[in-house]
Amino acid sequence: MRIKLLSFIILLLCFNLSSAQKDETLLTIEGEDVSTDEFLKLYNKNLDLVKDESQKQLDTYLELFVSYKLKLKEAERLGLNKDANYKREFENYKKQLTKNYLSDNKVTDALVKEAYDRMSxxxxxxxxxxxxxxxxxxxxxxxxxxxxxxxxxxxxxxxxxxxxxxxxxxxxxxxxxxxxxxxxxxxxxxxxxxxxxxxxxxxxxxxxxxxxxxxxxxxxSRGTATAAHIMVSLKQNDSTINPEERINQIYKKLEQGEAFDALAKQFSDDKSSARNGGKLRAFKSGQLSSTVFENAAFELDNEEISKPIKTKFGWHIIKLINKQPIQSFEELKPSLESQVKRDARSKLINSAMVNKLSKRYEIKKNPEAKVYFEPILKGAYFSGKFNLPKDYKSDTPVVTVNDSVYTNNDFLHHLKAKQRKYMRQQTTVKKVLETEFELFYEQSVLDFREKNLVNENKDFADVLQEYRDGLLLFALMEKEIWNKASKDSIGLKKYYDANKVKYQWEDRIDVTIATTNNAVDAEKIMPIIRRNDSLSLLKSEIKNNGFDKKVILTTGIFEKSSLKLPSELEFKIGTSKIYNHNDGFHVFKIHDVIEAREKTLKEARGSVVNDYQNQIEEEWLASLRKKFKVEVNNKVLKRLKTKINN
Missing domain, CATH: 3.10.50.40 (Chitinase A; domain 3)
Structure with a gap:
């Protein structure tokens, strides 16, 4: 269902139904005006996406547009925009979308590029x-x-x-x-x-x-290495074991051709990697606690095995599995963006955005808030408490952004949220207030930006409206069409009975297909195929004759028009001749020929449900046109046609 929703939304986003500035009124739906500008934006954007040429005609497209607007009207009438699931889904999307508009992209891009250059x-x-x-x-x-x-x-x-x-x-x-x-x-x-x-x-x-x-x-950068090792610890419970002698014994076994992973499982003291044949997680320079080990690993070629080396942990034999150079900037960019936004660098991104917004908004800071909160925090904050006075002034402004006021109470909640962090640090109340006052200021400005983003950024408002409409339409179609068609077993049966002539099987064959890339091998396997009716026996004999890596077997029931079958294939029980088809050579062992017939409801259910949904939707749209009054301004429509045709 989630996949269906996402697909539906993606299709809808192509429509770009934004709240455009008022132009001439093209039509009204239940008294609500729809401008030519809104209609044209949708029409022009979808012109190249529409494959059905008839839908490019203005009158036809207008019908589609009206149907779309009617569905939205019905969704609101049913109160689907007040549904808890709808609200939750919409708010989750809004939060994700908002993040893209609350950061300074130029600063983010610069920090991402800087991080990549440093990683090099x-x-x-x-x-x-x-x-x-x-x-x-x-x-x-x-x-x-x-x-x-x-x-x-x-x-x-x-x-x-x-x-x-x-x-x-x-x-x-x-x-x-x-x-x-x-x-x-x-x-x-x-x-x-x-x-x-x-x-x-x-x-x-x-x-x-x-x-x-x-x-x-x-x-x-040396890139990333993936290696395996066999380790003999310097600390042995068995006093008879000499670590250096032991590692040299293992190395001799390797020289005699014994498998590295088997020896790691048997003798390595690093139990966490021994079970995986000694394989370690991929690492970069500086990630391991032993530079000796790290340097030895990076000096090897792929699949090369080192001589025994000694680190502070023990003696090791290292096998380099592979070395990968640092990936390209384009490959790493998505993960770097994520890291930058989680890292301390994010403070730079926020500060850059706040600095930009401070030139646009009317902002006032009240630094006296730090003085006011100092006795409230002193002697209590680091133990998880607050010394709120009896006459605590909760509504005193701390930060004002345009007409929005962020008060002492808001700052108090901010300080409470940060309290746990400072309980683990050695610092002073004064330093806490200096740091958190500036952070609270930035967060207040960004909070105002977020709450007013719809009014400030038309692109954001447009995309948000598209998603809102998409969610509503998905909920409406699921309720009124999709669920009804799939769950109405009586109606579905009735529709099938009235239209069963549309659902037909072609002539089919139950067949085993043997495919190879040359005619010589196809000739050799023909007698094997001819004498084996059992699939398991056929596979066994093909393997015994050394053809298992040259021949691919496919079984199933296929219609005459299947792309797997050559058009000239004779539908006759038995083994066919060799056919050159789809750049391969095929022999067909036909087990049964099934004549054309009507499909049962069970066999045709997918197609029947889809067609039944279309019928329900047509009838439902007709009822919506009766329910909601639609008036088209024909004079405006005529001028619009002239404009488009010219």
Whole structure:
């Protein structure tokens, strides 16, 4: 049913029934005017889509248009637009559609391209991080410290900086290995990709604290590798097992021709991959915890097996299954768009849209809201509570967008929704309010945009109206036509009895068809086909004679006009001659010939239901024309015909 609905909506969207500006009135339906402009938009858009030439005639097309509008009238009369299922389906679609109109496409496209360009390279880097002190108001303290740390990282490298500054608590000095786009927070990633190899960045801030990053290397992406391995752990329960000796024994078995996957299942200590013959999930640079393993895998050719290598986990033999280079931008674009909208980059998209809208709307911000909420949050917010005063001013404006006001109460709900996030962080109420006030401002502007999108964006309004009408028509047709035709067994039988002459079988054959690509093989299998009436025996003998990879067998009952049958095939029980048909050579073993006859209702049900639906719809449309008054302005219609013909 879902597929049927989607197909119906897609067909409907071709009509583009938008609420056009008023032009001359072409017709009225129950007193409601329909303009020439609305009609012409629909007519012109569908002109090339209509295959039936008669429907391109204006009078014929006008009849189709009137029928469409009458159905919508009937759907509203029946209250289908108030049905809960209809409302839910419509709102779900509206939410999905709205997302496409609430982001700045230029910014989104730029971020997607930037992400792809970054994915094309791997960065190897180390960094120094001073974790943010929630009580420290002066950010210059951390900044100035990092200026000193930066010199050490630049002159003495990662090891020198780690020995001097790393304490595992407030200061972290870490070797990050290789990484690419989306592997680090966006702010960190951006600084790393803008820093040249061998250089150290200036101090910068992320949600984690204050950093400097040193880029050691920037290399083209190695793509994605899929590999299998056999591992012998360095930690063995059996003290008699020497891991290095064990891995060398396994390697000798491989050299003697034993199967890699079988040996992995028998001897690998990595139980999670052993059951799959040692196969690991595909990985990119920086995704594995062992760069030794990763480098060894990427250095292999497809299907090549490494000599034993040692990592901190154990001894490994690696088999590279395949290496895939990074996919093209067009191939990755849909998934990158999705990642960008889930990533911190989405904040940039929202900010760009809000900045654009701020030039269009009249917006007022009340920064005093931060002062008002500070005592409400203090001492309570991080434990999941609020200190609301007795005289809490719920209706005080925080953000005003045109005539819409977002109040203290709205901001309070926003803060409640964010509360859980901050319960896990070390920060201050003041910093929370600074961050969330700006976020609330952006969300308020976007909320106003969303609620007024129908009035602001004609394309959005048109598509939404199309979908709304499509849902209504689907519900109406299901109720009045489709269900009635399929469930009215008495009416269906009566229609069949009156029209059974239309539903006929041609002459048919029950046949086994043997197909090969050359006449020589067809000649060789003819005697096999001739002497085997049983399909199972036929398959067995074909296989025993080595023809199973050369011959395809097809069985079934086919009508004379079937494309599988050559037109000159003689309908006669037995084995046919060889026919060259559809670029292949065929031998037909005809088991039975079935003469032409009328189809039973069961056999013709699909066609009968479809034809019965058409009859019901014709009768129903005739009743709608009697129910709703339709008046065509013939003078306007005449001018319209002249305009189109010219």
């Amino acid at each position: 390279y791997d960065i190897k880097a180390s960094h120094i991080l001073i974790l943010e002190d929630p009580e420290e108001e002066d950010t210059l303290v951390a900044y100035n410290k990092l200026l000193d740390y930066r010199k050490t990282l630049s002159n003495k490298g990662y090891q020198g900086a780690k020995a001097k500054y790393h304490n595992g608590n407030s200061v972290l000095v870490e070797d990050l290995g290789y990484f690419s786009a989306f592997k680090m927070v966006y702010d960190f990633e951006s600084v790393a990709y803008k820093t040249k190899p061998g250089e150290v960045s200036m101090p910068f801030k992320t949600d984690f604290g204050y950093h400097v990053v040193k880029v050691d290397e920037k290399r083209p």
